[in-house]
Amino acid sequence: MLNKQLDLLVALQDLDIMIKDIDDVKQIGFDVEGREKLDEARNELTEKLSKPLAFNYEKLKKRYKRAIVPVKDDFCLGCFMRVPTQLITRGREDTAVINCEGCGRILYWYE
Amino acid sequence: MQVVWSKQNNNNRLNHGVTMQSKDLTEYFSENLFVANLKAKTKAKSLEELSDLFVANKVIRTKGIVLEMLNQRETLGSTGIGKGVAIPHGRTTAALDVTIAFGKSKNGIDFDSVDKELVKLIFVVLAPPQDDNNRYLPVLGKLVEVVHDKANREKLLQAKTFEELMQVFEEVG
Numbered sequence: 001m002l003n004k005q006l007d008l009l010v011a012l013q014d015l016d017i018m019i020k021d022i023d024d025v026k027q028i029g030f031d032v033e034g035r036e037k038l039d040e041a042r043n044e045l046t047e048k049l050s051k052p053l054a055f056n057y058e059k060l061k062k063r064y065k066r067a068i069v070p071v072k073d074d075f076c077l078g079c080f081m082r083v084p085t086q087l088i089t090r091g092r093e094d095t096a097v098i099n100c101e102g103c104g105r106i107l108y109w110y111e
Numbered sequence: 112m113q114v115v116w117s118k119q120n121n122n123n124r125l126n127h128g129v130t131m132q133s134k135d136l137t138e139y140f141s142e143n144l145f146v147a148n149l150k151a152k153t154k155a156k157s158l159e160e161l162s163d164l165f166v167a168n169k170v171i172r173t174k175g176i177v178l179e180m181l182n183q184r185e186t187l188g189s190t191g192i193g194k195g196v197a198i199p200h201g202r203t204t205a206a207l208d209v210t211i212a213f214g215k216s217k218n219g220i221d222f223d224s225v226d227k228e229l230v231k232l233i234f235v236v237l238a239p240p241q242d243d244n245n246r247y248l249p250v251l252g253k254l255v256e257v258v259h260d261k262a263n264r265e266k267l268l269q270a271k272t273f274e275e276l277m278q279v280f281e282e283v284g
């Protein structure tokens with residue numbers, strides 16, 4: 001089960017991507033019915049998120065293609081700004097949701 | 112089951128101008144992401160077992176996120192596409208590259224496939240959200256095309272080692 005706020009945010013973004021991909025995947029030949037189930041799942045996830053985080057995600061989503069971007073070799077893959085060391089430590093601990101100081105996107109440490 | 116077994120998936124829009132051959136699929140597999148004999152006996156456990164591989168091989172960091180995505184995908188309809196094959200798939204923020212984990216089940220797993228046939232070949236295809244080279248959909252489409260073919264499925268079932276598995280894709284062309 002996902003409970004950390006960052007995990008919930010990532011799950012939310014993954015759902016949004018899945019909703020967008022439905023038609024393409026269907027064309028390949030997969031069974032994809034009932035996208036309303038994903039909308040429901042989306043609502044459930046949003047309810048588990050703290051209000052400011054949910055708001056932040058929606059705001060970023062309007063501005064960028066992706067609200068959450070990975071950090072690779074200490075760089076934000078959204079704007080390629082280096083993430084300051086103290087934020088890297090906090091981000092890796094997975095206890096806080098960290099926004100890039102350059103572009104504001106939510107950072108995800110994938111490794 | 113909406114897979115049209117008699118039709119080739121040559122949709123241009125999906126290919127995004129990328130010409131993908133079966134042998135090109137080999138670069139998305141890796142030996143560490145291959146299980147010749149899955150322990151899992153259920154759909155849920157098989158997704159877990161293959162997700163564990165992604166974590167063990169640092170394709171992703173946490174299993175929960177990928178499992179959540181794969182399970183959500185299944186709510187839209189089983190990725191058990193029939194004829195004993197399942198291709199769970201999806202894009203996730205947690206992945207950086209298009210990657211395939213492949214597991215085989217001797218006795219077969221109930222995947223809730225439309226033809227009710229037990230699944231013996233499971234390919235989990237993960238992709239990042241942004242896929243600049245547009246590989247994800249062509250990879251998925253090509254994989255579906257390869258397993259359409261009965262002879263290919265039989266070869267995949269017989270393949271015992273990773274090399275033999277890759278050979279199947281190489282030989283298709």
Ligand SMILES: [Zn+2]
Binds near residue numbers: 081100103
């Ligand atoms: Zn940034």
